[in-house]
Every structure is written in structure tokens, then in C-alpha cells.
Amino acid sequence: MSTKNENVKQLGIYLLTVFAFMLLFVLCIKPLKVSNMAFYIIYMVFSFSPAIASLIARAVTKEGFRDMKLHLKLSGNFKWYLLAFGLPLICFSAKFLMPIIISGHSDWLSGFTAQNVLSNIFTLAAMSAVMSIGLIGEELGWRGYMDRKMEPLFGTVGTCIVSGIVWGLWHLPMDMAGCDGVITDAFIMCGGRMIQLTLYGVFLMWLTKKTDSVFPAVIGHYMFNESQGALANLLYQGNIPENADLGAITTVFEYVPMILVAAVFMIMMFHDKGRITKTA
Amino acid sequence: MTGLIYKEWKQNRLFVLSMILCGLTPIIVLLLLSGGIPASAHDKLRISGLLAGFLAAGAMQMLVIRGDDRKLWGYWITASPDGYKGFLRVKYEIVFAMIVLFMFTLQLTDIGYQAFADDNGKAEAVQLSGMAFPLCFVQILLRAIDIPFVYRFGSKRGSYIKLSCLVLAALAFSALSVIFKEHFEPVFKMGRKLFSPENSSLVLSVGSVVCLGLYYLSYRITCKLYLKGVEQYEH
Numbered sequence: 001m002s003t004k005n006e007n008v009k010q011l012g013i014y015l016l017t018v019f020a021f022m023l024l025f026v027l028c029i030k031p032l033k034v035s036n037m038a039f040y041i042i043y044m045v046f047s048f049s050p051a052i053a054s055l056i057a058r059a060v061t062k063e064g065f066r067d068m069k070l071h072l073k074l075s076g077n078f079k080w081y082l083l084a085f086g087l088p089l090i091c092f093s094a095k096f097l098m099p100i101i102i103s104g105h106s107d108w109l110s111g112f113t114a115q116n117v118l119s120n121i122f123t124l125a126a127m128s129a130v131m132s133i134g135l136i137g138e139e140l141g142w143r144g145y146m147d148r149k150m151e152p153l154f155g156t157v158g159t160c161i162v163s164g165i166v167w168g169l170w171h172l173p174m175d176m177a178g179c180d181g182v183i184t185d186a187f188i189m190c191g192g193r194m195i196q197l198t199l200y201g202v203f204l205m206w207l208t209k210k211t212d213s214v215f216p217a218v219i220g221h222y223m224f225n226e227s228q229g230a231l232a233n234l235l236y237q238g239n240i241p242e243n244a245d246l247g248a249i250t251t252v253f254e255y256v257p258m259i260l261v262a263a264v265f266m267i268m269m270f271h272d273k274g275r276i277t278k279t280a
Numbered sequence: 281m282t283g284l285i286y287k288e289w290k291q292n293r294l295f296v297l298s299m300i301l302c303g304l305t306p307i308i309v310l311l312l313l314s315g316g317i318p319a320s321a322h323d324k325l326r327i328s329g330l331l332a333g334f335l336a337a338g339a340m341q342m343l344v345i346r347g348d349d350r351k352l353w354g355y356w357i358t359a360s361p362d363g364y365k366g367f368l369r370v371k372y373e374i375v376f377a378m379i380v381l382f383m384f385t386l387q388l389t390d391i392g393y394q395a396f397a398d399d400n401g402k403a404e405a406v407q408l409s410g411m412a413f414p415l416c417f418v419q420i421l422l423r424a425i426d427i428p429f430v431y432r433f434g435s436k437r438g439s440y441i442k443l444s445c446l447v448l449a450a451l452a453f454s455a456l457s458v459i460f461k462e463h464f465e466p467v468f469k470m471g472r473k474l475f476s477p478e479n480s481s482l483v484l485s486v487g488s489v490v491c492l493g494l495y496y497l498s499y500r501i502t503c504k505l506y507l508k509g510v511e512q513y514e515h
Contacts, residue, residue, distance in 0.1 A: 036395035036396070036399050037392065037395045037396045037399050039395070040391065041392070071281065071282070071285075118485075119481045120485075122485035122486050122488065123484075123485040123488070125485075126417065126485060126488030126491075127413075130383055130413075130416055130417075130420075131384075133380050133384050134384060
């Protein structure tokens with residue numbers, strides 16, 4: 001079997017398994033509403049489904065379990081770990097703070113004292129080192145397996161787009177659970193998230209390729225989730241009026257930082273690819 | 281490096297996996313001892329379980345560190361392609377992974393218990409994760425102190441020397457603080473100000489990151505001391 005066909009088979013099995021888990025979760029949402037415990041167990045299994053799917057795909061296709069990118073590869077790559085920590089924080093700071101500053105409402109940011117900001121940054125740094133490990137359940141599948149199987153088939157840009165769509169779509173059951181079954185709300189939420197994840201996925205893919213390890217992507221993913229919460233928490237401490245509306249500028253800054261990140265890392269990915277081809 | 285990880289896994293997998301059991305201790309203690317105890321005391325039982333799990337996890341981590349303090353192994357690993365630095369790096373990574381696994385299991389169990397308590401109408405169950413987080417960094421700090429002593433002096437002698445050093449340091453500090461009471465007063469005052477409730481979150485967060493830094497520093501120190509230690513191992 002040619003490498004391309006092998007990739008198609010491996011990717012097919014992987015995606016089928018991931019979506020089977022997703023379907024199971026969707027079907028379970030309603031019956032599980034009666035028990036928090038049952039919901040929690042199914043939710044945990046679902047959160048690890050990308051990693052489980054990658055293991056199943058490796059076993060079924062007899063690909064083996066080598067090169068799962070599970071080495072930390074810290075030496076020489078520590079700067080990329082720091083980037084994985086810092087970039088989401090910068091991006092989301094721009095997303096949350098720039099519209100407020102530009103529209104002249106800096107007085108709303110009274111929660112952002114030096115002590116609060118430092119405390120949050122250090123807490124996030126400490127937590128990303130010891131508590132981000134749960135996200136290996138996703139990253140082992142998305143970056144550690146799916147992206148690598150997609151790239152020879154769809155090219156780098158295609159992989160970023162398709163994997164972003166798959167990644168976003170995979171979150172749909174969680175959105176459905178969050179929206180109390182109101183499907184339209186869940187789809188709107190999922191759509192917005194899909195755009196964000198497609199753009200952010202470029203950075204995570206670049207990180208994984210650069211370091212040859214999934215752990216920087218795990219930290220990057222953790223920071224993507226947690227830095228939004230930390231910034232929102234600081235914003236709530238400020239004196240923002242209840243009916244505050246900054247208009248279109250909020251929507252612009254919702255996507256502009258991520259678009260910039262995606263563009264920069266896409267260029268870097270092509271640059272690295274060109275360098276590898278030249279060396280070969 | 282994969283070979284060293286494989287060696288650690290084969291040699292210490294039971295200790296590594298025991299971290300899951302340690303993380304489950306709050307629930308195990310609750311299941312074993314809750315009979316006859318009022319529901320209001322269940323949280324106290326879980327907290328005792330957390331502390332027991334924390335101590336057991338620390339002991340298991342020490343067992344992973346011990347066992348390689350042998351002359352022959354020291355010479356052999358120094359001559360291998362990864363060298364003793366590679367060996368020590370894997371040891372530090374394994375111990376760190378054990379702490380993370382302990383914390384992760386504890387967190388999973390805790391959220392699971394919250395869900396269970398919610399189902400049974402006990403909405404005010406204490407969240408252990410908040411207590412486990414600082415404990416996890418205490419564990420990192422303790423291992424950062426333990427490992428250099430073990431590899432410099434061997435596990436047995438290292439434990440005695442470490443204990444002696446800590447006791448001496450505590451005694452010296454107590455003696456100095458009594459003798460130079462007036463000089464220490466501003467230091468205590470600053471300490472009280474630093475650990476005041478309004479500063480506690482900053483101190484805790486900075487302290488956690490400092491622990492991580494010290495863990496790395498401990499690795500560098502162990503690398504510097506390892507060969508001297510190998511020369512003095514008994515076997």
C-alpha cells in the first residue's frame with residue numbers, strides 16, 4: 001500500500017473513532033442530564049477521545065506506538081514552551097483590553113492592578129506546568145496524530161483548515177450541553193469557536209513541528225482555555241457598566257489578534273518547510 | 281533518552297502507577313471510614329485522606345530516586361551516550377511526572393466527588409483541589425531538596441545528612457533570632473506584611489513558580505555533584 005493510501009486509511013479510522021465518541025456523547029446528553037456523576041464520567045471519556053482514537057488507529061492499522069511525540073524535548077526548546085505560555089496571554093489581552101483602551105474607557109480596567117496582574121500570570125505559569133496534563137487527551141490526537149496524517153494529503157494550509165474544522169466540530173456536543181439543547185445557539189457558539197480554533201491551530205501545529213513534542217501544544221491549549229478566564233476575572237473586578245457595549249470594535253479584536261498569529265505562524269511553517277527541503 | 285525512560289518505566293512502573301492510588305486516597309478513606317461518621321464530617325475525612333495521599337506519594341517518589349546510587353551503575357551511565365546528565369534528567373522528569381499524575385488523579389476524583397455530592401443533595405462539599413495545588417508545589421520543593429542529597433551521598437547517608445542540615449539550619453535560625461532579636465524584628469515585620477491576606481495570592485503564585493525554578497536548579501546542582509557522589513558510594 002502506498003504511503004498516501006496508508007495515510008487515508010489511518011486518518012479515516014481516526015476520524016471515524018473520534019466522531020463515534022462524539023455521536024455517543026450527543027446521544028447521551030439528554031439521558032445523562034439526570035445524573036451529574038454519569039455526565040462527568042462520559043464527559044471525561046469524551047475529553048480523552050482524540051487520544052483514545054489515535055491509539056485505536058495506531059493499533060488497528062498496525063502502525064505501532066512509536067513517535068507519539070511524548071518526549072518533553074526541553075533542551076533547546078524551552079523558549080518555545082515560554083512562547084506557548086505567553087502568546088495566548090498576549091493574544092487574549094489584546095482581544096479583551098484593546099477595544100476598551102481604544103474606545104477611551106481605560107477607567108474600566110481598575111481590576112488590572114500590578115499585584116492582580118502579576119498574581120494571575122504567576123498562577124497561570126505554575127498551573128500550566130502541573131495542571132495542563134489533562135489536555136494531552138486532545139493534543140495527542142489532534143497535533144500528535146491527525147495533523148501529521150493530514151499534511152501529506154491536504155498540504156499545510158489545507159491541514160490547518162480541515163483540522164480546525166474537525167477540532168471545532170468536535171466541541172459541538174459540549175456546546176450543546178452548555179446551551180441546554182438549544183441547537184441554534186450551540187451551532188452559533190460552535191461556529192465562532194471553529195474560526196478561533198482554526199486560526200489558533202496554526203500556532204499549535206507549528207509548535208508541535210518545531211519542538212517535535214506535543215507538550216508545548218498542551219501548554220498552548222491550556223493557556224488558550226485558562227487565560228481567557230483569568231482576563232475575564234480581572235475585567236469583572238473593574239467598574240464596567242452593566243449595559244456596556246463597545247460596538248463593532250469588539251468583533252474586530254475578537255479575530256484580528258488570532259488572524260495575525262495564524263498568518264505569522266503559517267509563514268514560519270512555510271519558511272521551515274523550505275529550509276528542510278533545501279537541506280534535503 | 282527513550283532507553284532511559286524505558287528503564288525507569290520497567291524499574292519503577294509500580295511506584296509511578298501508585299500515584300493514581302495516592303490521588304484516590306481521599307475517596308478510599310471516605311469509603312473505608314465513613315460508616316458511623318456523620319455526613320458533616322465527610323469533608324474532614326477527605327482532607328485527612330488528601331494528607332495521607334500526599335505523604336504516601338512523597339514516599340513513593342523517594343523510592344524512585346533511590347536504587348540507582350551504585351558505583352557500577354554510575355560509571356556505566358557516565359560512559360553511555362546520554363551520560364549521567366541524561367540519566368538525571370530522566371529521573372527528574374519521572375519524579376515531576378509522578379507529582380503531576382498525583383495531582384491530576386486527585387483533581388479528577390475531586391470533581392467526580394463534587395458531581396456525586398451534587399447528585400445526593402450535598403452541594404457544599406469542600407473542593408480539595410484548592411488545598412492540593414499548594415501541596416503539589418511543596419512536594420516539588422521537597423524533591424528538589426531530596427534528590428541532590430541522595431545522589432551526592434547515597435540514599436541512606438544522604439537522608440541523615442539532609443536531616444542534620446535541616447535541623448542545624450532551623451537551630452541556627454532560632455538561635456540567631458533570639459540573640460539578635462532587635463535586628464530580626466524588622467524581618468519578622470516584613471514577613472508578616474508579606475504574608476498578609478491581601479498579598480497571599482501573589483505570594484502563593486510567585487512561590488509556586490519559584491518552586492519550579494528551584495526544581496530546575498536542583499537538577500543543575502545534582503549534575504555538578506553526581507560524579508563526586510559516585511566515587512563515595514558504598515557499593
